[in-house]
Amino acid sequence: MASTPPSRRSFLALTGLTALSVSLTAACGDGDSGSGSGSAADGKVTFAWWNIATTEPGKSLFPQISSAFTAAHPNITIKTTSLENEAFKSKLTATSSSGKLPDVFQTWGGGVLRQQVDAGLVEDLTDVLGWSSDLTPVSLQPYQFEGRTYGVPYDIGMVGFWYNKKLFAQAGITAPPATWAEFLEDVEKLKAAGVTPIALAGKEKWPGHFYWAHLAMRVAGLPALQQAATTKDFTGAGFVRAGTHLKELVDLQPFQTGFLGAGYSTPGGQAATMGNGQAAMELMGQWAPSVQKDAGADLGADLGFFPFPTVDGGVGRATEVLGGGGGFALRKGAPKEALEFLKFLVLENESKLLASNGYLPVVKGAESQLADANRKAVADSLVRATGFQLYLDQAYPPAVGQEVNDSVADLIAGRKTPEQVTKSITEAAKGA
Incomplete structure (x- = not known):
């Protein structure tokens, strides 16, 4: 990262x-x-x-x-x-x-x-x-x-979703979502229950890239990511669709107030928001529980983990991991x-x-x-x-990885379309 x-x-x-x-x-x-x-x-x-x-x-x-x-x-x-x-x-x-x-x-x-x-x-x-x-x-x-x-x-x-079991139960969610459609439904259930669905460190950009990377894996598949790295072309339909699905999530306004200016491990940032029980989920690596504890509080038995959901019509599987x-x-x-x-x-x-x-x-x-x-x-x-x-910002040359982070951050902030994200990453890859 x-x-x-x-x-x-x-x-x-x-x-x-x-x-x-x-x-x-x-x-x-x-x-x-x-x-x-x-x-x-x-x-x-x-x-x-x-x-x-x-x-x-x-x-x-x-x-x-x-x-x-x-x-x-x-x-x-x-x-x-x-x-x-x-x-x-x-x-x-x-x-x-x-x-x-x-x-x-x-x-x-x-x-x-x-x-x-x-x-x-x-x-x-x-x-x-x-x-x-x-x-x-x-x-x-x-x-x-x-x-x-x-x-x-x-x-x-x-990387996977760390979630607060107590807040899930409060929203009437009895099991973690297995598909993207179920995930979006759960986000709406959490909002309806007055719970902030997701904590995100928008300021640091790299946490946001986890969403687009996973969606690209689930929709286009791992071979497509590998081929894009070789051909230096990320404009394929699967990558555009990954951005479209991410925009579906963003349009639900699932993140905590002020997320665009939030850091990851800083006071009041993503990890603290999650650790203090102020959000139901965060998409983060295996270090998440310890950083939650350091930045906020220890959720203990209330903390659970589930892999990124599959996407209907996509070729990727839940057993394919980003890490x-x-x-x-x-x-x-x-x-x-x-x-x-x-x-x-x-x-x-x-x-x-x-x-x-x-x-x-x-x-x-x-x-x-x-x-x-x-x-x-x-x-x-x-x-x-x-x-x-x-992680895409490690897998690719540094300039390309940085563009993934920057473009996905722009998509989440509403400054770029899914198509513009893929074009920007492609331009960075061809120039690397």
Whole structure:
């Protein structure tokens, strides 16, 4: 997303590492985090690790994991740089523009990683990731292009509707809607009961793109989204229809008063409105409950989750999910020990990651460790997923992703028609 909210086994023998070259020189961006990376003649290895663990649980957990790894491998030194999300993106952009990357760096996959791969800056892990079969296919997908793998996930999630069971009952709604038509009917029932149906952070734009992206998936289908990315043409009837359905919702005036100026996690914003029981629903990722609690209140047992509904006449299914997560990639020529560290982080420490309540499982079968009902609902939906689409503002090149956010925001604000949205995104794609 354009602005990502705060985060949220046995140690198998590492196979095939010899295929990953070992660099003898630093290839990171600056001296404070990357100088001296590589292998020395005495067998000591140093590599740089850039992450975004500036909030809990990663702020405490990641250093613990790093220390445990270096304690077990005294010849290895990890130079860690933890940066806030946007600061990280800015610094990595500056670094990569000079043709360099840190040895191990945070990535969300998609368009930015693809650009780095195309520039020859990222290590192809396909033939050395012998433990990829331990990971869920959906968690690996954001880091794969043309059948090759360029990243290792540590977290994965999806977007869906978080809803207030008490407010649904107040409006006489006995079960979450399964179709778009039922969803619109429920919005009208909520309004009739004096309940604000949906909380939305209109100011930040990226939350609004979740609606258009889902509707495009449900109407046109995942193959159409993939084809549009290749042909750079989003003007097809399915994409126009997605905007038309979104306009149907907007015309019902379902959002809270002042939503166009509302932030996401800010006081009085989307998460607070939902957490304080002032709206019945929000369309948001797996981090929603924790942000609701931080910004407003904890809905507890009143909070439920359901996937985005299907659309009558559309080709997409409810088991096709929109989501993303966090992962790490290696710069071209990073020390082989860097990949060994990622294996330790992901496989050996999966239980710790899940116990922190900040991450969702990427290791097959690990969803059984989840106790929280809502986190388990999301994880189970991911396990059952029959298709996966990375957030559009991450899946596409940055300029295209930004145009998706901007144009959908204009549609929601009444400044663009469904046809104008598809034309603007197409123009951005052709210019990217």
